[in-house]
Amino acid sequence: MKSYIQDHIDTFQESNENKGRLLVKCPDQPGIVSAISLFLGEHDANIIESNQYTTDPENGIFFLRMEFECPNLQEKRKKLEKQFLEVAYKFSMEWEINFLYDVKKTAIFVSKELHCLRELLLEWQSGDLMTDVVLVISNHEECREIVESFNIPFYYIPANKDIRKEVEAKQLQLLKDYEIDLIVLARYMQILTPEFVRAHQAQIINIHHSFLPAFVGANPHKRAFERGVKLIGATAHYVTNDLDEGPIIEQDIIRVDHRDTVEDLKKKGRSVERSVLARGVKWAIEDRLIVHENKTIVL
Structure with a gap:
């Protein structure tokens, strides 16, 4: 039974080895999505899915879940996380990047x-x-x-x-x-x-x-x-x-x-x-x- 289920996990990891998910929470302001998209584009990442929500158009909190695909993601992982710190600091983000090959x-x-x-x-x-x-x-x-x-x-x-x-x-x-x-x-x-x-x-x-x-x-x-x-x-x-x-x-x-x-x-x-x-x-x-x-x- 375990080996059968492990096959599911192995297949998932193989087909998603270059995919990640970015979660963001920060004060809402113009330019957040643009900055994230530009950052991912600079790292040759393609956005697969994006969902966002703001609590209040005036002084609200912005939430984002973005799934992306990036060639050789495992090799780029540390560099990606380190360089995203600059974007996160600019917008006072709470954030995390999760990598799909790291099955929870x-x-x-x-x-x-x-x-x-x-x-x-x-x-x-x-x-x-x-x-x-x-x-x-x-x-x-x-x-x-x-x-x-x-x-x-x-x-x-x-x-x-x-x-x-x-x-x-x-x-x-x-x-x-x-x-x-x-x-x-x-x-x-x-x-x-x-x-x-x-x-x-x-x-x-x-x-x-x-x-x-x-x-x-x-x-x-x-x-x-x-x-x-x-x-x-x-x-x-x-x-x-x-x-x-x-x-x-x-x-x-x-x-x-x-x-x-x-x-x-x-x-x-x-x-x-x-x-x-x-x-x-x-x-x-x-x-x-x-x-x-x-x-x-x-x-």
Whole structure:
């Protein structure tokens, strides 16, 4: 299984070895796009895709995602990054250039509910999530069989609030050893400490039901059923130290009615969670997300 998926990755790297993505955030002013285009042109780069957004035409913040192709990009990489500093300084940019041959390494955290994990692994297997899932960490054994069927390293690390520091020390070391770029909480039912979140700012994606801020805590579907809700949904967001209040990446809903039981609500909720999380993760690995204050710009 792993070799089959590695073939997807190898093919992607080979066909995209000369492609990069530039992400920019800066105060809006005339000349930004022109300066970037001129810079890329001077390095024989061809712009393949460009998306931009400005928060306010007068005194706004400018956001840009630009994908480009450049001959011998790997050899030019350091020179390109160094020389772009002059453009970035002129416009006070926050920026990054990502190179497509550097396929992002992803870690998945999961507890007992496996629907989101299964969705991510199937999307990954098909090549629709172009990332390298290099390990799965769980505080339960339920997912071991499915993870190991994909030949992905599985780490069972029991966790609770009394041993949280020791648990996170092990997890952080694993993330460092595997050089992780993205962490996906696929229904991982543990609260992360501020130290853990700080070590991976804007790198942790979580999924939860969209009843919040209503029906906080245990058994939200039961209490939603008793209240007679007509819509249920899911939210994928970046993790911050404000519980479930990080920048929202993606949301979706599905309609329900009085005929649906509590179990029906859970089943429909899991379906929405799977698709919302998969889309959010895909946008992250495609460098389509820029965090601004407590929101995301999706380009």
